[in-house]
Amino acid sequence: MxxxxxxxxxxxxxxxxxxxxxxxxxxxxxxxxxxxxxxxxxxxxxxxxxxxxxxxxxxxxxxxxxxxxxxxxxxxxxxxxxxxxxxxxxxxxxxxxxxxxxxxxxxxxxxxxxxxxxxxxxxxxxxxxxxxxxxxxxxxxxxxxxxxxxxxxxxxxxxxxxxxxxxxxxxxxxxxxxxxxxxxxxxxxxxxxxxxxxxxxxxxxxxxxxxxxxxxxxxxxxxxxxxxxxxxxxxxxxxxxxxxxxxxxxxxxxxxxxxxxxxxxxxxxxxxxxxxxxxxxxxxxxxxxxxxxxxxxxxxxxxxxxxxxxxxxxxxxxxxxxxxxxxxxxxxxxxxxxxxxxxxxxxxxxxxxxxxxxxxxxxxGRAKDQLWIEMDGRVRDLPIYVFLAALDGDPNIGEHQVLQTGLNAFRLCAAPQPGKTLSAEHIKSLVQDSLQAEGLGGVIDLEIEIVDRILPDNAGKVRRAKNLFGPPPSEIPPNAERVIA
Known part of the structure; x- marks a missing residue:
């Protein structure tokens, strides 16, 4: 310049x-x-x-x-x-x-x-x-x-x-x-x-x-x-x-x-x-x-x-x-x-x-359920952005929802835009690439579910992240450090 x-x-x-x-x-x-x-x-x-x-x-x-x-x-x-x-x-x-x-x-x-x-x-x-x-x-x-x-x-x-x-x-x-x-x-x-x-x-x-x-x-x-x-x-x-x-x-x-x-x-x-x-x-x-x-x-x-x-x-x-x-x-x-x-x-x-x-x-209305993982003996928040960054790679996705279903286990529900189709394999590959880029490769058990639509909750809002498993453990082993990355 x-x-x-x-x-x-x-x-x-x-x-x-x-x-x-x-x-x-x-x-x-x-x-x-x-x-x-x-x-x-x-x-x-x-x-x-x-x-x-x-x-x-x-x-x-x-x-x-x-x-x-x-x-x-x-x-x-x-x-x-x-x-x-x-x-x-x-x-x-x-x-x-x-x-x-x-x-x-x-x-x-x-x-x-x-x-x-x-x-x-x-x-x-x-x-x-x-x-x-x-x-x-x-x-x-x-x-x-x-x-x-x-x-x-x-x-x-x-x-x-x-x-x-x-x-x-x-x-x-x-x-x-x-x-x-x-x-x-x-x-x-x-x-x-x-x-x-x-x-x-x-x-x-x-x-x-x-x-x-x-x-x-x-x-x-x-x-x-x-x-x-x-x-x-x-x-x-x-x-x-x-x-x-x-x-x-x-x-x-x-x-x-x-x-x-x-x-x-x-x-x-x-x-x-x-x-x-x-x-x-x-x-x-x-x-x-x-x-x-x-x-x-x-x-x-x-x-x-x-x-x-x-x-x-x-x-x-x-x-x-x-x-x-x-x-x-x-x-x-x-x-x-x-x-x-x-x-x-x-x-x-x-x-x-x-x-x-x-x-x-x-x-x-923007609050998300806390998603978390255990990694190397530590409990870490898992920001939903690691999923969102991947989903931007598929323009056919109309809606999505990330669910924590277990310890380091997640299900991603995706609904296509009208007239479009989605591939669970492609979406999973995008997310895994995103996780790998953030140093989380192999840490998460991920399931992809293709659905017709994401249903709203009782308040009429669609929650993009939901923890169905529960909060992080209240007690961490003495030699483990609880951190939020």
């Missing part, structure tokens, strides 16, 4: 950071006006550039229509019409799938300008989401302007070239899933101001502890189960992060953060633990509050409708049955009133931190 391009990116990032400083009380009208302008621009751009939305918005006055006048978009509908959804007519689903199938492309912009990713399919069929560089910069700037305490380290200040912030990310190994994508496309112009280390939940525990002790991060983000593991290591003295005095904040993502877990983490490390609510379809949907529990909805970047089962809005303080998400900053793949089966509760009161943006008080 040339000097002129780097200068342009630095200016864009600095400008976005400045504009995304959290609004204070009294500035809400300005935010609402900005949201309305972006909403109308999104509708007109989608109708002009996307054949799918041209058909969808036919007969609507896009200058005056209400949000509720627009039809709801499902994941299945978006994926069935993906080529027509894109506003860049050169984008094709098959080309994107081929691009993401090659892990040598991780961190590489498709056609030099697009960052693709695929969802895990934790609530059903996986989806492909494409953003351009400007959208990636927006997501990045929103997180570091509003979601944590190290935002000032991104200002072009010469002192930070000497003493940059240090971030550790504990997820899976790099891939095209959303949380990895965010860091795969970490803006080059920000790298002098922050050092990033990526660790896998399947790295050896001793290796994780050693690297963290040496690195002494300023900020840690990871799955809740990963942060719980770090707390146990800190309590035993294997980790020395609190004593190091560098850690400023931790962030939980992708898994629920129970209050008891958050309290334990904060007591152990002496720092605030944030939790953010977002998804691949809208990575900048919210930012975890750096003062209290919950996350602030970025209403200038997205619209979140919390609705009941009939798509009627529910008031703050009342859990909805689902949400509808409209992404206001991704013009390449318009996502408008996109349905997600999350049970979200908005806070009826303003947040005490002073940020005027609405507060997402709680998110339910």
């Amino acid at each position: 040339g000097i002129a391009a780097l200068a342009s990116e630095l200016l864009e990032l600095a400008t976005k950071l400045h504009r995304l400083i959290p609004p204070r009380p009294g500035e809400t009208q300005k935010v609402e006006q900005l949201r309305e302008r972006r909403f109308r621009e999104l509708l007109k751009h989608a109708a002009a550039k996307s054949p799918f939305y041209q058909r969808r918005f036919a007969g609507l006055d896009l200058e005056t229509c209400a949000l509720s006048d627009l039809p709801v978009l499902t994941k299945a509908e978006m994926m069935a019409n993906l080529d027509d959804v894109f506003t860049d007519r050169a984008l094709k689903r098959v080309d994107l799938e081929n691009f993401m199938a090659d892990h040598a492309n991780i961190g590489v912009y498709y056609q030099g300008k697009y960052a693709p990713c695929h969802t895990s399919g934790s609530q059903g069929q996986p989806a492909i989401v494409v953003q351009d560089k400007h959208a990636i910069f927006t997501s990045f700037a929103a997180q570091f302007a509003r979601g944590n305490k190290i935002k000032r380290r991104f200002l072009p200040h010469i002192g930070r070239l000497v003493n940059p912030a240090r971030m550790v990310v504990i997820t899976q190994r790099p891939g095209f899933y959303p949380s990895s994508t965010f860091f795969n496309y970490f803006p080059r112009v920000a790298r002098p101001y922050i050092e990033v280390q990526q660790l896998s939940v399947f790295d050896p525990p001793d290796e994780i502890a050693r690297r963290l002790n040496e690195f002494q991060p300023t900020f840690i983000t990871g799955y809740t189960s990963s942060l719980e593991y770090l707390a146990r290591e800190e309590e035993t003295g294997k980790l020395q992060l609190k004593a190091g005095g560098k850690l400023e904040q931790m962030n939980s993502m992708s898994e629920p953060l129970p209050e008891a877990t958050a309290a334990r983490l904060e007591k152990t490390f002496g720092v605030h633990v944030t939790n953010s609510y977002s998804m691949a379809e809208c990575m900048a949907l919210s930012c975890g509050c750096p003062v209290r529990r919950g996350s602030h909805l970025n209403t200038d970047l997205a619209i979140l409708e919390v609705v009941d089962s009939e798509y009627r809005p529910v008031p703050p303080g009342t859990p909805g049955s689902k949400v509808l998400v409209t992404n206001l900053y991704n013009l390449v793949q318009p996502i408008i009133r996109y349905e997600i089966d999350d049970i979200v509760t908005m806070s009826p009161e303003p947040c005490g931190c002073g940020n005027a943006l609405p507060l997402v008080a709680s998110v339910a």
